[in-house]
Amino acid sequence: xxxxxxxxxxxxxxxxxxxxxxxxxxxxxxxxxxxxxxxxxxxxxxxxxxxxxxxxxxxxxxxxxxxxxxxxxxxxxxxxxxxxxxxxxxxxxxxxxxxxxxxxxxxxxxxxxxxxxxxxxxxxxxxxxxxxxxxxxxxxxxxxxxxxxxxxxxxxxxxxxxxxxxxxxxxxxxxxxxxxxxxxxxxxxxxxxxxxxxxxxxxxxxxxxxxxxxxxxxxxxxxxxxxxxxxxxxxxxxxxxxxxxxxxxxxxxxxxxxxxxxxxxxxxxxxxxxxxxxxxxxxxxxxxxxxxxxxxxxxxxxxxxxxxxxxxxxxxxxxxxxxxxxxxxxxxxxxxxxxxxxxxxxxxxxxxxxxxxxxxxxxxxxxxxxxxxxxxxxxxxxxxxxxxxxxxxxxxxxxxxxxxxxxxxxxxxxxxxxxxxxxxxxxxxx
Numbered sequence: 001x002x003x004x005x006x007x008x009x010x011x012x013x014x015x016x017x018x019x020x021x022x023x024x025x026x027x028x029x030x031x032x033x034x035x036x037x038x039x040x041x042x043x044x045x046x047x048x049x050x051x052x053x054x055x056x057x058x059x060x061x062x063x064x065x066x067x068x069x070x071x072x073x074x075x076x077x078x079x080x081x082x083x084x085x086x087x088x089x090x091x092x093x094x095x096x097x098x099x100x101x102x103x104x105x106x107x108x109x110x111x112x113x114x115x116x117x118x119x120x121x122x123x124x125x126x127x128x129x130x131x132x133x134x135x136x137x138x139x140x141x142x143x144x145x146x147x148x149x150x151x152x153x154x155x156x157x158x159x160x161x162x163x164x165x166x167x168x169x170x171x172x173x174x175x176x177x178x179x180x181x182x183x184x185x186x187x188x189x190x191x192x193x194x195x196x197x198x199x200x201x202x203x204x205x206x207x208x209x210x211x212x213x214x215x216x217x218x219x220x221x222x223x224x225x226x227x228x229x230x231x232x233x234x235x236x237x238x239x240x241x242x243x244x245x246x247x248x249x250x251x252x253x254x255x256x257x258x259x260x261x262x263x264x265x266x267x268x269x270x271x272x273x274x275x276x277x278x279x280x281x282x283x284x285x286x287x288x289x290x291x292x293x294x295x296x297x298x299x300x301x302x303x304x305x306x307x308x309x310x311x312x313x314x315x316x317x318x319x320x321x322x323x324x325x326x327x328x329x330x331x332x333x334x335x336x337x338x339x340x341x342x343x344x345x346x347x348x349x350x351x352x353x354x355x356x357x358x359x360x361x362x363x364x365x366x367x368x369x370x371x372x373x374x375x376x377x378x379x380x381x382x383x384x385x386x387x388x389x390x391x392x393x394x395x396x397x398x399x400x401x402x403x404x405x406x407x408x409x410x411x412x413x414x415x416x417x418x419x420x421x422x423x424x425x426x427x428x429x430x
Contacts, residue, residue, distance in 0.1 A: 034125035036254045041126050041134055044249025048137035051242035052144050053080050059235025059297075060148050063290070063343050066227040067419025068152050070427050075147040075159065082160060083140045083167055088114055091139055092132050094172035096180045104183040106173040124252060134249060139175075142198045143167050148343030149206030152216050152224075153416055156424050158409045162399055166205065170395045174201055174388055189384035190364060190371060192261065193250035195305025195356045200388050203350020205396040207341060212400045213409055215340035217416050229289050236293035240269055243300045247307040260368060261307040265300065268319035272299025275323025280331070291327075298326035298348050302356030306363065309371060314363030318356060326352050357381050 057076035061069045083091075093111035100108055111117070114132065123131035143163040150159070177184040178191050191197060216224065226232060247265045251258035276295025281287040302322035303315055310318065330347030341347065361378035364371045371377060403409060410416075415423035422428050 032125070033122065033127065034253070037125045037252070038127065038130060040254035040258065041130050041249060041252060044245035045130065045134045045137055047242045047245025048134065048141065048249065049080075049242075051239050051246065052076055052137070052141045055235050055238035055242055056141065056144055057235065058231045059239060059293075060151065060232075060343055062228045062231030062233075062235060063148075063226040064151050065224060065419075066429055067421055069227060069421065069429050071156070071420035071424055072147070072151055074156070074425060076144050078156075078160065079144045079147065079163060080140050082164060083143055084136055086164055086167055087132075087136045087139045091167055091172045092135065094168065095135065095139075095175040098181075099176070103181060104186070105177065106182070107176050107180055126252065131252070134252075135175075138194060138198060138246075139167060139171060142171050142194075142202045145198075145202040145345055145349055146206045146209060149210045149341045149345040150213055151342035152420065153213055153410055154209075155407070155409060155411050156420075158403050158407055161407075162209075162403055162409075165399045165403075166396060169399065170205065170392050171197075171201060174391065177387070178384070184384045184387060187383060188371075188377070188380050190309055190360050190369070190377070190381065191305045191357065191384065192308030192360075192369070193247045193304045195301070195353045195360070196384050196388050199301045199304060199349040199353030200357065200385060201353075201392050203346045203348075203353055204389050204392045206345030207339070207350060208393050208396040209400060210339055210341045210346075212397065212404070216342065217413065219340050226290060233289060233293055236296060240296060240300065243269070243304075247304060251308060257308055257368075260311070264307055264310055264312060264315035265303050267312050267315040268303035268322065269296045269299040271316050271319030272296060272302065272323035272326075275299075275320050276327045279324055279327045283331075294330065294344065294348060295323045295327065298322045298352045301349055301352035302326075302359070305353070305357045306360040309360055309364040309369030311363075311365050311368055314359075314365065317363060318359045321359060322352050322355050325355050354385055357385050 053076055057073040060076065061073040064072045090109065090112050092114065093109050094107045097107035097109070097111040099106050117128050117132065121128035143166055146163065147159065175197050176182045178189060178197050179185065189196065243265055244262050248258040248262040251261055273292050273296035276298065277287045277292045280291040299319040299322050302318050306314065306318055326348050329351040330344040334341060334344070334347055358378060358381055361381035362373045364373040364377060366372040400409060411420065411423065
């Protein structure tokens with residue numbers, strides 16, 4: 001309650017007394033279900049789910065070679081199913097319950113199998129069931145993003161085991177660090193919608209996975225161009241639309257914060273798409289379809305951590321930086337270093353997430369998100385980036401090595417050459 005400095009003392013005392021009496025009633029009212037907030041969050045949940053299927057499935061499916069398109073879209077669909085079940089069993093509890101003495105690092109299992117969640121359970125002004133399902137869609141798309149880094153060469157069985165372990169041991173704990181009351185939340189790390197939790201996390205995991213598996217056979221000598229960029233454009237468009245649920249939905253209310261998050265999301269995506277396109281036009285002499293859609297996704301990634309904290313001018317700068325830096329990372333640095341991140345998961349999501357997280361600390365506006373950009377906030381953001389990179393990279397490496405020892409990670413040479421569609425799934429695109 002703001003002090004009533006402009007009123008006479010007597011009236012001020014009376015107003016304070018009334019406010020104290022009204023406090024419990026106001027608190028009770030705040031805990032009641034808001035139909036508007038609930039409707040918006042249910043809509044946002046559908047939008048974010050659409051980002052994985054069909055959005056990411058088509059975006060990735062169009063970028064691989066024809067012999068692997070079914071295997072690629074199968075990964076997105078199967079991951080959606082698998083992560084939904086694992087989120088119910090333990091993921092949600094690890095991310096959002098009280099972990100007791102370990103609460104700085106992970107939640108406990110008090111909410112395992114959604115224990116205690118009923119029809120009337122609330123999270124703020126929305127049903128807990130809606131909040132849980134909204135967060136489930138984040139737990140779906142984050143592991144699904146990693147699939148792009150290992151496209152064309154990983155066993156389907158190994159992928160499912162890896163992503164299951166990764167979601168429970170990496171994604172859910174890091175979610176707790178940032179959004180569940182863990183140590184990065186206490187440190188003041190700003191991540192409105194998942195720049196650290198989703199994009200840096202999946203980006204570094206994708207890079208480690210690509211390095212552990214090694215390059216695709218004949219990488220650098222065989223033509224590995226996308227087989228159908230029309231599918232990728234449709235997928236990128238669905239990602240763009242779904243991202244409004246991703247970012248604006250993270251306000252967990254139908255309010256001004258959601259409206260501003262929606263506005264800056266559009267601004268950053270458009271600016272980054274143009275920045276990538278013009279950079280490619282200057283450097284490579286032709287603006288490509290793959291380039292402009294990659295730039296748009298980079299802009300969406302970079303604005304994700306900042307979307308609840310920056311104004312439109314900040315979004316312009318973030319989008320510009322994301323388009324240029326991710327272009328350099330994906331087109332120049334990747335080829336210079338020689339690693340085979342098949343669909344540029346690290347170059348777009350990892351690098352874009354890092355750019356966005358750092359610039360959140362620079363361009364945050366106090367009137368929008370309650371925190372002003374500063375040098376100290378930028379260093380807090382870097383702390384969050386470093387912690388996420390370290391745990392995700394180490395845990396990803398260990399999980400992959402264990403799986404490789406037990407069942408192997410990579411398909412046989414002949415299967416890789418002939419294609420995963422026919423060898424892993426017994427189907428082909430006609």
